[in-house]
Each structure stands twice: as structure tokens, then as C-alpha cells.
Amino acid sequence: MKLSTSFITLALALSPFAAAQDDARTISLKPLVNSVALQALTSKLTLLGHAREFLKFSQLSGGTRAFGSKGHNATVSYIKTLLDLTGYYDTQLQTFPYLFSSGSATFAANNEEFTTKWFTYGPSGDVTALLVPVANLGCDASDYPAEVEGKIAFISRGTCPFGLKAALAGSAKAAGAIIYNNAPELISGGTLGAPSNDAGPYAPVASISGADAEKVLALLNAGTAVTGKLHVTATTETxxxxxxxxxxxxxDKNNIVFSGGHTDSVPEGPGINDDGSGTIGLLDIALRLPLFSVKNAVRFGFWTAEEFGLVGSEHYVASLTPEEQQKIALYLNFDMIASPNFGYFIYDGDGSAFGTKGPDGSAHIEKTFEDWFKSKKLISAPTEFSGRSDYGPFLDVGIPSGGLFTGAEVKKTEEQAKWWGGEAGVSYDKCYHLKCDDLSNLHTEAWVQNTRAAAHSIATYARSLDGIPRGTRSVPSQSRLQGLSYDDRKHYSCGHEVFDL
Ligand SMILES: [Zn+2]
Known part of the structure; x- marks a missing residue:
């Protein structure tokens, strides 16, 4: 990224300590980090200043900071540049290739527009042609009549994979294909399963609901010609x-206190809460920490491609030798910490609420956060320790973990509204994974409090790892991510199941 003058000015303004280059000698003269002092440096204005930059970055790529986009690359450069300016860190860009696949579709039949879904790996296309119904369930080449050539194949869901139907339609030279659900609702989160299929080239394809398909089928069965207009915009590339x-x-680099958040958004939006909030909170702490010395080394991980299935964090953890993993004392995750209708959630490290406990030491981390909220007279609640954010790969190798979360698409209860304010019956984040996850989608008070809680945990463990076991770890034989397909993995992000297959 080319750095503009305003960028540098902003960087310096946001990081008052940036100009003071550290070396080993000055580090030792600084006071040992303490929680109260580090927390006190958190400022709403600084957090918002970074958020405005993140939003600008998203505008470089049409409103997204999805991995592989200009908006994401600018986010990564911004973080790296600011951290380098402090002179306090050894920083590293860990760069690797990964498959990006994203798209959207529209469809109208005889000028009536229907809600339409794209399939992962589906190709782009723009087709206006007659609809031709396919026999049976379109699982066999013989189901596709000769007249489908140059037309839009109209296919029911069922029996065989979407990918085979799209490939057989392509093989029959259909110009496009619609796969309609065999139930009234929409098919959500559909995928062709792989970037290509041996049965043929994919026709541009999209899905509509079974209810909408009934209307089209009624016309076709009555012998009425139906002209379809299908438009698919998609990108699938490494x-x-x-x-x-x-x-x-x-x-001490044999006792590393590690925190992380993800730098990418979903393709659908700018990701200012998810996970601009966690990333910026950590960045802010990382830019304040240079005022202090630390007993235990502190490491920050700004992860890419979390939204494609914890890809960056998994890549990082897999790149470590067992000895390097052992040097990481614990991992703290901050993914969505400023949800507009927030809850103060702490990962359930001891398993007391959800039954899944983390590696030994995770309970201590949970308690560290609980005690902090209590000390501020704030109510906190546990949230499932499911591995569905960047702490998952750390859990998989037995590293004690924890973190904070303010909630996504799940709705706030009446009781929670009494605890935290906000609206009962409304999602914690109504803009979760949507275009509207912008500057207006931040609860700044929750954001400041959670950033302080994060600062507290980092400062506490940077001083002392009392309560965190440092012996040999027992590691499950198979990680929860291993063996997952690209598509299944993609559902493994941001703590939540948001699609059904
Ligand atoms: Zn997230």
C-alpha cells in the first residue's frame, strides 16, 4: 500500500509513542506493565479513529475487507506499519495462498423478480432465455432434453449434489440453470462442492425457493412460455x-502471552464490528504497550481469512513446531467486542455453563475476565467455548485459551436486556455479516470496556503466569478442522452457525 501523508500523520497521532524507537536498553528502563495504567490509556476517540480508517479501506474494494481484497490488504499494511513504527516489536507478515470464492445472483421469470441465492464455486453469467424443465431430478444426463441447449435448465433439488446438476446442465449446453428447492423456503448456504466437476462445465447457476418455483411450474405445466433472466456475478480464484x-x-520468549483477532470481513460488508472491533482494540493496546516493559513476551496475531474458516490462525498454528507451541503460555481471542445490542460474554473456559471445557488454564483465563467485570460492577455471562473463532486452532494443540465476545445473530433475552440495556428480542448484532456492519454498528461504551478488559488480561499475564500450567500438554489426536471440506470449514467462523446446508 502506498502510504499517504495523511496516513502517516494519523498513524503518529494515534500512536503517541510511535516515534520513540526502542532498543533493548530502553526497554529495561521502563516500568513493568500494570493493568490499571494500561487500561487507563484506552480511548474511545482513538478506537473510532482506527475504525474510520478501516471503513475507508473497505471502500477501496466496494465495501468489503474480505481476504484477498484491496480493503483487506490495506488493513494488513496499516496494522503492520503502525506496529513497526513503535520499534517495540519484531513483526512478521506470514503470507500464503488460499482459495477465494464469493458471488451473488438475481433471477426473474417473465419479469417477476425472485429472491435468489448463489452457490459457492458457481461461475458468473448473464442469460436471458426460455426456461426448460428438466426431467426427474436432473441427476442423469438423459434427464436433460436437447432443447435445453442455449436455454435455462429448470431443475428440482434432490437425490444428487447441486454440483452434478450444474455440471450436467453445462454438459447439455444449457446457457444457465436454476435449481429450485423441494421445500417452500430458500436453499441457503448452497455449494457446488468443488471448483470443478468431471460431469461437465458448470452452467451459471442459482437457486430459488420451492414456493417461487411453484408459480413458475404452474405456468410451464400450462404450456406458457417463461423467459428467465439470470445474472450471476462470482469470483473463484486463489x-x-x-x-x-x-x-x-x-x-521471556519461553512464556509468550498471545492475543489475536481477525483482520478480514465477510465479502458482504466492511466488518467494522466483526472483527474491526477486536482487531482495533488489540491494535490500540499494542500501540500503548511500548510505554512499559514486560516480564513475559507479548505476541499479537492479526489473522487473515477467519471468515473462510479460521484459515489464517490455523495456518499459523500448523506452522509451529511442538517446541514453539509449548512456548505459547496462553491465547486470548477478541472477535466482535462492540456489538450494537451487546452482551458481555466470556468464553466458557471451565465448561461450567456449556460442558465443553478448554485445556487446563482456560478456566483461570475465564476467571480473570469474570473478576475484571465484577470489579467494574458489570454483569458478564459465559458463551460457548466451541472453537468457532481463531482460538479453535490453539485449543486443538492444547494451549489454554479464552476471550471476549459481545454476540452476533442470536437475539437478546429479556433478562439480558435488564443486565445490559439494549433491546430484548433483537439480535446482539443485527448487521452481523451484512453490509451495514459499518461505523454505526458499534456500541462504543461496550467497546471501551472490553478493550480495557483485554488490556487487563494482557497486562496481568505479561507480569505473571501464576495459575496457568506450563507443563507438557495433552493434545487431542485430531484437530476439529482437519478433514473438513472447504465448504464445511467456511461455516466455521465467527462463533456461529449461520447457514444450513
Ligand atoms: Zn469474526
């Missing part, structure tokens, strides 16, 4: 992308 890893030059 893209290079980077994690940013920053480790304090000072502190």
Missing part, C-alpha cells in the same frame, strides 16, 4: 493473503 504477527522484543 489469492495471496497475510497474517501479521508481532512479538515484543523484550520479555
Amino acid at each position: 489469492r495471496y493473503t497475510s497474517n501479521v504477527i508481532a512479538t515484543t522484543k523484550g520479555g
Whole structure:
């Protein structure tokens, strides 16, 4: 990224300590980090200043910071540049290729527009042609009549994969295909299963609901010609992308206190809460920490491609030797910490609420956060420790973990509205994974509080790892991510199941 003058000015303004280059000698003269002092440096204005930059970055790529986009690359450069300016960290860009697949579709039949869904891996196309119904369920080449050539194949869901239907339609030279649901609702989260299929080239394809399909079928069965207008915009390609890893030059590198958040958004929006909030909170702490010295080394991981299935964090953890993994004392995750209708949720490290407990030490981390909220007279609640954010790969290798979360698409209860204010019966984040996850989608008070809680946990463990076991870890034989397909993995993001297959 080319750095503009305003960018540098902003960087310096946001990071008052940036100009003071550290070396080993000055580090030792600084006071040992303490929680109260580090927390006190958190400022709403600074957090919002970074958020405005993130929003600008999303505008470089049509309103997204999805991995592989200009908006995401600018986010990564911004973080790396600011951290480098402090001179306090050894920073690293860990760059690797990964498959990007994203798209959208529209469809109208005889000028009536229907809600339409794209299939992962589906190709782009723009087709206006007659609809030709396909026999049976379109699972066999013989189901496709000769007249489908140059037309839009109209296919029912069922029996065989979407990918085979799209490939057989392509093989029969259909110009496009609609796969309609065999139930009244829409098919959500559909996928062709792989970038290509041996049965033929994919026709541009999209899905509509079974209810809408009934209307079209009624016309077709009555012998009425139906002209379909199908438009699919999609990109499926390998893209290079980077994690940013920053480790304090000072502190004991055999006892690393690690925190992370993800730098990418979903393709649908700018991701200012998800996970601009967690990333910016951590960045802010990382830019304040240079005022202090640390006993234990502190490392920050700014992960890419979380929204494609914890790709960056998994890539990082898999790149470590067992010895390097052992040096990481614990991992703290901050993914969505400013949801507009927020809850103060802490990952259930001891398993007391949801039954899934983390590696030994995770309970201690949960308690550290609980005690902090209590000390501020704030109510907190546990949230499932499911591995569905960047802490998952750390859990998989037995590293004690924890973190904070303010909620996504789930609705706030009446009781929670009494605890935290906001609206009962409304999602914690009504703009979760949507275009409207912008500057207006931040609860700044929750954001400041959670950033302080994060600062507290980092400062506490940077001083002392009392309560965190440092012996040999027992590691499950198979990680929860291994063996998952690209599509299944893509559902493994941001703590929530948002699609059904
Ligand atoms: Zn997220």
C-alpha cells in the first residue's frame, strides 16, 4: 500500500509513542506493565479513529475487507506499519495462498423478480432465455432434453449434489440453470462442492425457493412460455493473503502471552464490528504497550481469512513446531467486542455453563475476565467455548485459551436486556455479516470496556503466569478442522452457525 501523508500523520497521532524507537536498553528502563495504567490509556476517540480508517479501506474494494481484497490488504499494511513504527516489536507478515470464492445472483421469470441465492464455486453469467424443465431430478444426463441447449435448465433439488446438476446442465449446453428447492423456503448456504466437476462445465447457476418455483411450474405445466433472466456475478480464484504477527522484543520468549483477532470481513460488508472491533482494540493496546516493559513476551496475531474458516490462525498454528507451541503460555481471542445490542460474554473456559471445557488454564483465563467485570460492577455471562473463532486452532494443540465476545445473530433475552440495556428480542448484532456492519454498528461504551478488559488480561499475564500450567500438554489426536471440506470449514467462523446446508 502506498502510504499517504495523511496516513502517516494519523498513524503518529494515534500512536503517541510511535516515534520513540526502542532498543533493548530502553526497554529495561521502563516500568513493568500494570493493568490499571494500561487500561487507563484506552480511548474511545482513538478506537473510532482506527475504525474510520478501516471503513475507508473497505471502500477501496466496494465495501468489503474480505481476504484477498484491496480493503483487506490495506488493513494488513496499516496494522503492520503502525506496529513497526513503535520499534517495540519484531513483526512478521506470514503470507500464503488460499482459495477465494464469493458471488451473488438475481433471477426473474417473465419479469417477476425472485429472491435468489448463489452457490459457492458457481461461475458468473448473464442469460436471458426460455426456461426448460428438466426431467426427474436432473441427476442423469438423459434427464436433460436437447432443447435445453442455449436455454435455462429448470431443475428440482434432490437425490444428487447441486454440483452434478450444474455440471450436467453445462454438459447439455444449457446457457444457465436454476435449481429450485423441494421445500417452500430458500436453499441457503448452497455449494457446488468443488471448483470443478468431471460431469461437465458448470452452467451459471442459482437457486430459488420451492414456493417461487411453484408459480413458475404452474405456468410451464400450462404450456406458457417463461423467459428467465439470470445474472450471476462470482469470483473463484486463489489469492495471496497475510497474517501479521508481532512479538515484543523484550520479555521471556519461553512464556509468550498471545492475543489475536481477525483482520478480514465477510465479502458482504466492511466488518467494522466483526472483527474491526477486536482487531482495533488489540491494535490500540499494542500501540500503548511500548510505554512499559514486560516480564513475559507479548505476541499479537492479526489473522487473515477467519471468515473462510479460521484459515489464517490455523495456518499459523500448523506452522509451529511442538517446541514453539509449548512456548505459547496462553491465547486470548477478541472477535466482535462492540456489538450494537451487546452482551458481555466470556468464553466458557471451565465448561461450567456449556460442558465443553478448554485445556487446563482456560478456566483461570475465564476467571480473570469474570473478576475484571465484577470489579467494574458489570454483569458478564459465559458463551460457548466451541472453537468457532481463531482460538479453535490453539485449543486443538492444547494451549489454554479464552476471550471476549459481545454476540452476533442470536437475539437478546429479556433478562439480558435488564443486565445490559439494549433491546430484548433483537439480535446482539443485527448487521452481523451484512453490509451495514459499518461505523454505526458499534456500541462504543461496550467497546471501551472490553478493550480495557483485554488490556487487563494482557497486562496481568505479561507480569505473571501464576495459575496457568506450563507443563507438557495433552493434545487431542485430531484437530476439529482437519478433514473438513472447504465448504464445511467456511461455516466455521465467527462463533456461529449461520447457514444450513
Ligand atoms: Zn469474526
